[in-house]
Amino acid sequence: MLFKGRHFLQSFLMMLLFYSAVSTASNIPQEDPKKLVQELSQTVIDQIELNRQKFETDPAAIKQFADEYVLPYIDTPKMARYVMAQFWRQASEAQQNAFIDAFTNTLLRSYSTSILKLDVTSMTVLNAIETHKGRVSVTTEVTQDDGNVTKVVYRLYLNGDNQKWFLYDVSIEGISMLLNYRKSYSSEFQKKGIDEVIASLQQKNKQSQIIVSGE
Numbered sequence: 647m648l649f650k651g652r653h654f655l656q657s658f659l660m661m662l663l664f665y666s667a668v669s670t671a672s673n674i675p676q677e678d679p680k681k682l683v684q685e686l687s688q689t690v691i692d693q694i695e696l697n698r699q700k701f702e703t704d705p706a707a708i709k710q711f712a713d714e715y716v717l718p719y720i721d722t723p724k725m726a727r728y729v730m731a732q733f734w735r736q737a738s739e740a741q742q743n744a745f746i747d748a749f750t751n752t753l754l755r756s757y758s759t760s761i762l763k764l765d766v767t768s769m770t771v772l773n774a775i776e777t778h779k780g781r782v783s784v785t786t787e788v789t790q791d792d793g794n795v796t797k798v799v800y801r802l803y804l805n806g807d808n809q810k811w812f813l814y815d816v817s818i819e820g821i822s823m824l825l826n827y828r829k830s831y832s833s834e835f836q837k838k839g840i841d842e843v844i845a846s847l848q849q850k851n852k853q854s855q856i857i858v859s860g861e
Contacts, residue, residue, distance in 0.1 A: 676810035679782040680774035722750040748847035765791040780804040
């Protein structure tokens, strides 16, 4: 895979933790993307510190927390389609569904094994820019406990069914999490084929014992 660097991994985790805050914070507006980011920022930090000791002593609690509070706020089928790119059209419906499940569990596995490495002291929203109709990028500055300040851009889309905004990608230092996954899996699909890539992901997920409900 292409994921390298502590800051990029942490920005990925911040996106996931950002989703988790939706269920635990009351009256968080999803009608305005900038307000959504702004009001959830402090909740993200609080949630990490609140659950850190529990997660350190009970790994299963991380999985339960992520499964219940993180994944419902991520459109993983949409992300999986983007990641597969042209291979999505080549895949059968069964292969598509299998990759969605395996990819979802991979996201959860990354989240669950790395959550305790994240130590953010503050997040400041700088601006929100509409990139396309129904698409917005929100730029923030993230300060970590070591004093490092990093610019992180969250990408949100407006769900046409419920008219609420949801995060679907995060980038740092110009590197998109979603695009990085797409490039990495494209190489894997070309070398191994769809079935072998799915099987490899499924095996890694089973070994980690981090499987979302329903698989």
